[in-house]
Structure formats: structure tokens, C-alpha cells
Amino acid sequence: MKNTVYILSFLLVLTSCSDFQKALKSEDTATKFQLGTTLFEEGKWNKANRLFAQIVPEYRGKPQAEKLMYMYAMTFYNMEDFYLSAYQLERFESSYPNSEKVEEAGFLAAKSAYKISPIYSKEQKETIEAIEKLQLFINRYPDSQYLSEANNMVKELDLKLERKAYEIAKQYNKITDYSASIKSCENFILEFPGSVYREDIFFVRLDSAYKFAINSVESKKQDRIKEALTYFQAFKKSYPKSGNMELAESMNTELVDLQQQFNTKS
Template sequence: MTVQAMLRWVLALCLVASLSACGGSTGGAGSADRTQSLEAFTPQQIFERGEFELERGRNDDAAWFFSEIERLYPYSSWARRALIMQAYSYHIGQDYPNSRSAAQRYIDFYPAEEDAAYAQYLLALSYYDQIDEVGRDQGLTFQALQALRGVIERYPDSQYADSAILKFDLAFDHLAGKEMEIGRYYLRRDHFTAAINRFRVVVEDFQTTTHTAEALHRLVEAYLSLGLTDEAQTAGAILGFNYQSTVWYEDSFSLLTGRGLEPRVRGDNWLASIYRQSVKGEWL
């Protein structure tokens, strides 16, 4: 441990001892006593205590100490540092609403500071980290995409931009997965028109995701079930042009040839337009 680190550790311990001497804890065993005033301590000392609580895994207590700096020394450089640490403390404690609130305040108050990019990234993570399964409501996914786009567009040269791009792609794929889940649900129940509407959204709006090949295959299935052979053949042609080596194309090819059909562009429909874009390299 360096001399500087040792001094910081001693300062934190001194603050702990000082606060403990002021009165008993009201927050339960191991919790900080939030009834005591911190006005007698410098912002650096309070900041050290916040870091001390973080190291012990007491994220909520750490956030409270950082918030006290913001309250007691609102115009100091320590308040700016403490605010981003608040957002971080709340986030690792999975208190996403408070993390989001602190991060947004940082962005509003200090948009030109170096940590503004990290604040925007934490804001995005406060939505993104709650996306855990396809079946959940997609409102969080849309909000995550918007916040991640903020990182990518506003802070393209920051160290968080690459991670934001990756997470944006994953969240985008997540939305496509939701459309596929609903489409398959309708398809299993022979609600073919409703299923087609969902698969069409994936093909038109989520072309770059991992779900596009299956969406085209499901369109072949749904259109054949409705007797719309032109659309089914055209969907198969798009699938063959872009994903010929996939199992989805093999299945679609078998379905079509089993009915004496083949993957080819037929008619003048929305799928024919997609195929023309594919040939010109304007799709995917």
C-alpha cells in the first residue's frame, strides 16, 4: 500500500471513529448513523468515508455520504466528484432510479466535464441492466436504446462509446426478439395475418439483428398457410440471397419445393421491394 493510500485509509477510519463517537447507529448493525451532522467535517473527509463504505460493500451508505457533500458543499469541486460517485454507488447497489437521478443531475449541471460521458453511460446502464428476458415489457429497452445513443452520439471519442455500441446492438436485437416471440405465438394459433405483421416488422425494421433469417422463414410458413404463394416464394428468394447457408433457408426450400414451388421473386409486393434492395446492396 502506498503512503498516499495509507493516509486516505487513516482519514476514513478517523471519520468513522468520529461519527461513531457522536451517537449510536439508527440504521441497523453495520449501517452509517445518518442522524448526525457532518458539517464539522471537510468535504474530502466525507468523500473518504463514502469511499470507505464502498470498499465494505455498503453502497447505500456510500451514496448517502456522497449526497451529503452535494448538500453541504454544493458549489465545490468535491460536490461534482461526489455526484458521479452517488450515481455509481446507487448503480452497483442496483438502485437504478436513484442512480439515474444522480447521473442526470450530473449531465445537467456539468455537461462539459470529463465524467459527463460516464454519467450518460450510467444513465443508459440504469435501463439496460434491467433488460433480462424477452418476455418483459419493452419500455425499458426503448429507454436504454435512447440513452445508449446519447453516449454514442454525444461522446463518440470516450472510452464508453464502444461498449455503448455493443449494448445498443444487443438491446436492438432484444426488441427484434420480442417481435419474433409474439409472431411465433400467433403462428402457432393459426393467426397468420397477425403473425405476418410481426415478422414483417423484423424484416423491415430490424434487418441487422440475428432474427431476420428466421423471420423470413416464418413468413414463408405463414404465406403458404394462407395460400399466398407469390409472397412465400419471394420471402424464400430473399432468404436464399442473404442466408443461403442457414437452416432457415433449408427449411423454407423444403416447404416450397414440397408444394412444387421454388424460391423466386413473384409479383410486385413489399417483399419484392426488399429483394430489389438486397440485390443493390441497400438492405442489411
């Protein structure tokens, strides 16, 4: 009995493969459309995609074009070819604005862009583009069933940009480019006022300013000490119970002593 089942299954696969190959080589677009639709419904995205790719130009302007273009775009999404799914889904959305699938296509186009976004340590051009596309979807479909997921993706991408900017500021501090670190921290505070890294960035700014001041040439040291002291006051006011407060107080003490030395000399 088991052998019979295996044989029947094997023959079914052979027949299926044979039908696909015949359709692939056929000149009959209707056959390709019909089999491609069947394969799409069975979740055989790669095979469906190969058939659809052959007939897309032939169906432009025809009644079946909307269904074909939707399925074609979705094969790329389901194959996780997100560059092409983003392009094809956006193309569908603009070509068929009255389609019942237009909202879904718009969301999945934006989600494809989200999927393309790289890890935080890499260049974030795609992340910025994904945020823009998701925000455009949110604005266009404020009552969408996909709204919650879209908002969550935006938050995740925003956090990735924050992490990138935070790590850049820390890296400047690490390589002793204190001026660049301070500037990066200032930009971060302005750009991400509600960031989870805000306390850390306040401390990195103070630490960079402190090191910048004590390692400066004499002619610039006094002004830089004054600047570092203002950053200490900002850190203390904003985060009085910070785990870095003891270290910050130590920096402040040293800076005050140096400032007094300058005042004594003058």
C-alpha cells in the same frame, strides 16, 4: 497472537460503526462529508450513501457540491440501484457539463438504463429508452474510451428487440392468427433488414400465408394462395439452401395444385 489480531479487528469495526453512527446523528455537515468520502473510497457504498443523502441539499451551490454529487450518484451505481443511478448520473451530467467526470457520468447513466432493460419476453419500453440514451452518448462522445462498450450494448439491446418481434410473429402463427403473423413478419423484415432471424422470419411468413390460404373460405382462398406463392418465391430466392427448403417446396406444390384446381373450375 491470532487472538490479539481478532480483538484488534473487532475493536476497529466497533470504532468504525461508532464513528458512522455519530456522524449519522450529527448536525455537522462537514463531518458527514468527510466520513462519507472516506467510506466511499473504502467501497462502503451503502453507508456513504446514507451520509450523502443527508447533506446533498446543504451543499447546493458550494464548491464541494460537484464532488459530492458525483460520489452520491456513484453510490447508487455501485449498489446496483440502477433506476436511481441513471437519474442521479444524468442529473450530474446536466448540472456539471464542464466536469472532468461528465463523460464517465454520461456513460454510466446510459449503462444504468441498459442494466434496467428486461428480458426479451417482457415489455421493452426500457430497452428502447436504453438504446436512445446509449445512442445519444455515442453521438455526444464519438471519441470516447467507452465507445466500444456502448456500441456493444446497443447491439445487444437491438438483438433483444429483434428476438421480441420474432417471437411475437411466431406466437401469432402458433395461435393460428395467421393474418397477424404475416403482418408481424412484414414489419420485422422492414424494421430489421440485417437480422440474424431474417431467414426464420421469411419462413414463418410463408408458413403463415400457406396455412391462411388452405384454411380460408372459398371466396378468399384464391387470392390468399397467390399471396402465399409469392412468399414462397421470396423465401426460395433469398435462402435457396435453407434447412426448411424441403418443407417449403412441399407447401408450394400443394398451393400450385390448389391454384390449378381454381383455374380448371374457371
